[in-house]
Amino acid sequence: MTSKRITRRQTVAGMTAAAGALGLPMIGAAQGKVSPITIVVNQSPWFDSFRKTVEAYEKESGNKVELDVNPFAGSLEKQRNSVRAAKGQYDVLIMNSGWFAEMYFGGFVEALSDIDPGFKLDKDIFTLNDTVYFDPVKKTMTPSGKLMSMPISPLIPVLYYRGDLYKQTGLKAPDTFAELEDNAKKLNKPPRMYGIVQRGARGPATVSFDFYPYLYGFGGSLFKDQAAGDYTVTLNSELGRTALDYYIRLAKEAGHPKTAAMDQADLIQNMVTGKTAHVMMVISAWSQMDDPNKSAVVGKVDFAPTPHAPGHSTAPGLGHWLGGVARNVPDERKRGAVEFLRWYQTKAAQMVTAEAGGIPVSAAIYREPLAQEPRFRWMKAIAESLPHAVSTMNFPEASEVIPILELGLNQAIAGETNSVAALNSMADQIHAVMAKYKYNTGVLPKLK
Amino acid sequence: MRLSRWATFGPALLLMLVLGVLPLANLFYTSFHTVTWAAGKATFTPAGIGNYLALPADPLLRAGFFNTIVFAVGAVGGQMVLGFGLALLCSRVTRGRVLYRAVFILPILIPGIVIGAIWKLMLNFDFGLVNQITDLVGMDPRNWLGDRQTALASVIAVDIWHWTPFCFLLLLAGLESLPQDPYEAAKIDGASWWQELRYITLPLMAPAILVTFAFRLVIAFKVFDEIYLLTGGGPVTATEVLSFTLFQRLFTEDREGYGSAMAVAIIFLCSLLLVVAVSVGRRSERAA
Numbered sequence: 001m002t003s004k005r006i007t008r009r010q011t012v013a014g015m016t017a018a019a020g021a022l023g024l025p026m027i028g029a030a031q032g033k034v035s036p037i038t039i040v041v042n043q044s045p046w047f048d049s050f051r052k053t054v055e056a057y058e059k060e061s062g063n064k065v066e067l068d069v070n071p072f073a074g075s076l077e078k079q080r081n082s083v084r085a086a087k088g089q090y091d092v093l094i095m096n097s098g099w100f101a102e103m104y105f106g107g108f109v110e111a112l113s114d115i116d117p118g119f120k121l122d123k124d125i126f127t128l129n130d131t132v133y134f135d136p137v138k139k140t141m142t143p144s145g146k147l148m149s150m151p152i153s154p155l156i157p158v159l160y161y162r163g164d165l166y167k168q169t170g171l172k173a174p175d176t177f178a179e180l181e182d183n184a185k186k187l188n189k190p191p192r193m194y195g196i197v198q199r200g201a202r203g204p205a206t207v208s209f210d211f212y213p214y215l216y217g218f219g220g221s222l223f224k225d226q227a228a229g230d231y232t233v234t235l236n237s238e239l240g241r242t243a244l245d246y247y248i249r250l251a252k253e254a255g256h257p258k259t260a261a262m263d264q265a266d267l268i269q270n271m272v273t274g275k276t277a278h279v280m281m282v283i284s285a286w287s288q289m290d291d292p293n294k295s296a297v298v299g300k301v302d303f304a305p306t307p308h309a310p311g312h313s314t315a316p317g318l319g320h321w322l323g324g325v326a327r328n329v330p331d332e333r334k335r336g337a338v339e340f341l342r343w344y345q346t347k348a349a350q351m352v353t354a355e356a357g358g359i360p361v362s363a364a365i366y367r368e369p370l371a372q373e374p375r376f377r378w379m380k381a382i383a384e385s386l387p388h389a390v391s392t393m394n395f396p397e398a399s400e401v402i403p404i405l406e407l408g409l410n411q412a413i414a415g416e417t418n419s420v421a422a423l424n425s426m427a428d429q430i431h432a433v434m435a436k437y438k439y440n441t442g443v444l445p446k447l448k
Numbered sequence: 449m450r451l452s453r454w455a456t457f458g459p460a461l462l463l464m465l466v467l468g469v470l471p472l473a474n475l476f477y478t479s480f481h482t483v484t485w486a487a488g489k490a491t492f493t494p495a496g497i498g499n500y501l502a503l504p505a506d507p508l509l510r511a512g513f514f515n516t517i518v519f520a521v522g523a524v525g526g527q528m529v530l531g532f533g534l535a536l537l538c539s540r541v542t543r544g545r546v547l548y549r550a551v552f553i554l555p556i557l558i559p560g561i562v563i564g565a566i567w568k569l570m571l572n573f574d575f576g577l578v579n580q581i582t583d584l585v586g587m588d589p590r591n592w593l594g595d596r597q598t599a600l601a602s603v604i605a606v607d608i609w610h611w612t613p614f615c616f617l618l619l620l621a622g623l624e625s626l627p628q629d630p631y632e633a634a635k636i637d638g639a640s641w642w643q644e645l646r647y648i649t650l651p652l653m654a655p656a657i658l659v660t661f662a663f664r665l666v667i668a669f670k671v672f673d674e675i676y677l678l679t680g681g682g683p684v685t686a687t688e689v690l691s692f693t694l695f696q697r698l699f700t701e702d703r704e705g706y707g708s709a710m711a712v713a714i715i716f717l718c719s720l721l722l723v724v725a726v727s728v729g730r731r732s733e734r735a736a
Contacts, residue, residue: 077699084485102702106485191589201594202682204700258573260683261594275574399701407507411684414596 034336036064039323040082040090042075045284046153046321049358050094056352057343065340072096073204083108088328091337094152097131097318098205102396104134104141104148109324111146112341115334121147122345124364126154128320129391130227141394142227149322150341151361153284156316156389157213158381160271160289161278162187163302173304177217177246180278180307184254187277195254196278197270198247201263202410205319205402208392211247211409212317213280213306216390218243222401222430226394231434232442236420236427241447242309244412244419251413260414272297280306282319286378287357303378305385313388320389354379397437404429420447472715479708499709509710511685512693513717515600519689520668522600523607528661530608531615532653536645538616539623552613564677567606568593571678593679599686603674610674611667615660622656623649658729665725669718690714 041050047069054065068090070078076099082089083103095103103109111134112119121132127143128151135145159180161173165187174180180196188195199210215221220239224232234240251259256270268285270276272295288294289301305314323344325337343349350362354370359382366383370376393401404426412422424446434441479499481492503509538548555563570577571592579589592602630648639647650657672691675681681688681696694714698707 073699080702084490102485108485201680202684203680206680258591258594261573261591263680269574273574400703403508403696403701407684410682414684416596416684 033061034063034339035330035332036066037091037333037336037340038066038068038089039092039094039340040068040070040075040078041094042072042096042321043069044072044153044321045287046155046358049353049356050152052356053344053349053353053358054340056349057340061339061343063336063339079103083326083328086328088326090326091329091333092340093324093326095149095322095324097320097322097391098398098402099396100131100149100322100324101141101394101398103324104136105139105396107136108327109148110327110334111148112150112325112338113147115325115331116338116342119147119338119342121150122362124347124362125345126151126361126363126386126389128154128318128322128386129389131318131320131391131394132322138229139395140227140229141391149324150344151320152323152344153321153359154361154382154386154389155282155284155319155321155359156382156385157209157280157282157306157319158316158378158385159278159280159304159306160286160301161304162274162276162297162300164297164300165277166302173302174307175304177214177307177309181246181250181254184250184278188254190257192275194256194270194276196250196280197256197262197267197276198251198259198280199262199264199267200251200259200410200413201261201266202406203263204406206263206406207409207413208402208405209282209317209319210280211243211405212390212392213315214243214247215240216315216317216392217306217308217312218246219309219312222392226391229440231395231439232444233427233431233434234444235430236423236444236447238447240423241419244409244423248413248419260410271301274300283359283378283382290375299374303381305381305388314385315388315390316385318389318391395437395439397433400433401430404433423447475708475711478704479712481705483704495705499706500713502706503710503713506693506697506710508681508685508688508693508696509690511688512681512690515685515687516669516671516689516691518600519604519607519671520665522604523611523671524661524664524668526604526608527612527615527664528657530612531660532619532657534612534616535620535623536649538620549617552616554613555610556613558610560673561677563606563610564673567602567609568678571602594683596683596686599679599683603678603687606674606678607668607671611664615664618660618663619653619656622653622660626652654729658726661729662722662726666718666722669721690717 039054041047051067054067057063058065068078075094076096079090079093079095083093083106093103093109121127127133130141130143132147132149132151133141133143133145134148135142159174166173169186171183171186174183184195187193200207218239220237220243221234224230224234256262256276264281264285267279267281268288271279272288274296286303290298292298306316308314323341325334325341345362347362347364350360350365351368351370354360354365354376360366363383365371366379371379371383408422408426411417412419417425427443431441431443480495480497482495484491484493534552541548558566573579573589573591573594576592578592583589590598592598626649630652631644634644634648670691671689672695675687675689675692676695679687681692694707694710697703697710
């Protein structure tokens with residue numbers, strides 16, 4: 001006698017189908033069977049949570065998802081090779097803030113609303129400075145454009161600080177840059193303990209990413225108004241100088257003696273070994289702080305939005321990841337990709353992400369009781385910061401601008417040039433790039 | 449007869465053209481264009497010699513050119529001196545050859561990524577072994593890879609550690625194959641160790657030294673992984689090298705036309721330097 005067993009996947013698929021037939025909302029609301037899809041994604045600290053979320057989707061929907069996991073640079077190369085071919089290998093592209101504009105402008109991803117006119121972004125999903133939208137005519141990213149992608153991981157920097165030392169010394173979490181400077185100086189006892197460790201090294205997007213919260217937090221900017229298509233370079237404004245002078249002063253008076261050589265790994269290392277009181281670092285490193293195998297400061301690190309100048313709001317630069325659907329794949333796979341993204345934005349899916357250590361893209365999760373748990377004490381800072389997050393470069397030539405910032409900022413921090421000369425030089429070079437590609441651009445008079 | 453010669457030579461020539469010349473020709477062609485991608489298609493816009501004219505003004509390329517020369521000369525010079533010294537010492541060792549050769553060859557066998565990890569940890573400012581050792585003798589800790597004064601020298605030191613065994617093995621093979629008659633004659637004449645080295649060993653070893661030097665020089669000019677893994681070209685441009693600049697311009701920034709022009713210029717430079725090095729070597733060999 002043979003017994004016919006029903007698998008868990010079949011049960012879930014059956015329940016989904018039944019719920020769909022009855023018009024009932026299912027947990028996660030995964031739709032019916034669709035074509036298998038392939039997602040190209042990078043191996044980042046948040047990848048494990050993404051993988052678990054994808055597994056939950058497969059389990060719930062019965063649909064197949066293949067992940068092609070790569071290092072950061074390798075992921076970009078694979079995406080470029082795929083989208084530039086006649087037939088793409090990847091259905092969903094997990095695009096970084098450094099290259100999603102290249103995919104939008106180049107016409108390599110198809111608007112989600114064009115694949116499925118009924119597709120709507122959930123009201124709780126953070127639009128991350130509206131970078132999920134794109135107007136192909138105006139070449140701008142505003143809600144008046146088409147919905148091009150779904151936020152996958154909303155990475156931004158936050159302030160990590162030693163809550164235990166704050167309690168001992170009676171300090172309160174800094175809101176402004178002046179408060180951060182005061183607190184960092186008070187806790188600065190080098191070489192045993194640095195007041196702050198900043199990420200001042202030159203790299204692919206290293207010191208520039210570290211500098212954005214300072215630049216925008218002081219009210220400065222790289223460009224006048226990207227959303228309106230005005231790419232006048234404003235980096236060398238008085239506000240830009242204030243921000244860079246502050247950054248350098250903080251490094252000199254309360255920072256690591258080798259700030260110009262510090263990369264993200266150094267920041268993490270200094271924090272988990274208890275050698276710094278503050279770092280401003282991307283949120284995806286939070287789990288390492290509480291990992292007893294890696295950290296000497298388990299439970300001692302607290303989180304706050306990056307500080308700002310009075311009259312301005314916190315302004316972390318976006319280093320986020322977006323999921324877009326490749327244009328050069330068959331229609332049925334595009335539909336499969338959209339079904340996955342439709343499910344990904346649900347509260348249930350985002351809860352899986354959060355529980356697995358990822359950073360949710362839905363505001364709904366940050367309102368849940370889970371956000372109050374000590375292990376998720378970073379969530380409050382993220383929820384407060386995300387509405388103010390800044391997408392610094394919404395154009396495909398960003399990859400030519402970033403090296404200019406990396407070199408110029410690193411030179412200023414290393415003391416090879418002063419802040420005024422560095423800002424003027426960077427502004428001129430960025431202006432030359434924007435003019436070369438015929439953007440509506442200009443440059444401010446030179447700082448003196 | 450002539451037909452049969454072409455029948456055998458022709459396919460080989462065609463294969464060489466396809467595998468060797470065609471990619472270079474494509475690189476050369478691309479270097480005179482600006483490549484843009486729109487609506488899923490590549491557009492090649494003629495740029496004349498614009499990409500080549502822009503090269504001298506590139507601050508990273510200028511720094512990369514200077515640093516590559518310093519790196520190649522410093523690293524290969526160090527490897528040749530050390531490799532030759534070790535080879536001289538070991539050429540007289542008759543026992544345990546297999547063991548010492550296995551130990552010496554180890555750094556060459558280690559993958560580049562592991563070498564990056566080893567030396568990143570060794571040279572770490574806060575807990576690196578090198579600073580712990582210098583601390584024992586009362587020296588202040590140094591940021592070996594992060595200080596402008598020490599970064600390039602540190603990478604050169606790592607490269608010397610990595611590639612000295614290569615020089616050692618080639619030069620040792622050369623030393624072991626030298627004829628013994630001149631040495632026996634020198635001994636009868638009462639020549640000192642230095643005189644043997646100066647007037648017999650070095651002249652006889654000149655071809656082996658030249659080949660090893662040329663091999664290493666070519667490889668040193670192509671240095672990439674050590675820079676990528678240890679310093680990323682920094683601090684500022686202290687360790688920027690040509691291959692790393694090309695990587696950034698062509699791959700990271702996706703500037704195919706400009707990057708191709710840079711690649712062509714680098715190929716030309718490397719070839720020129722190699723020709724100069726070999727001809728200088730041959731001249732000194734003849735003079736010796």
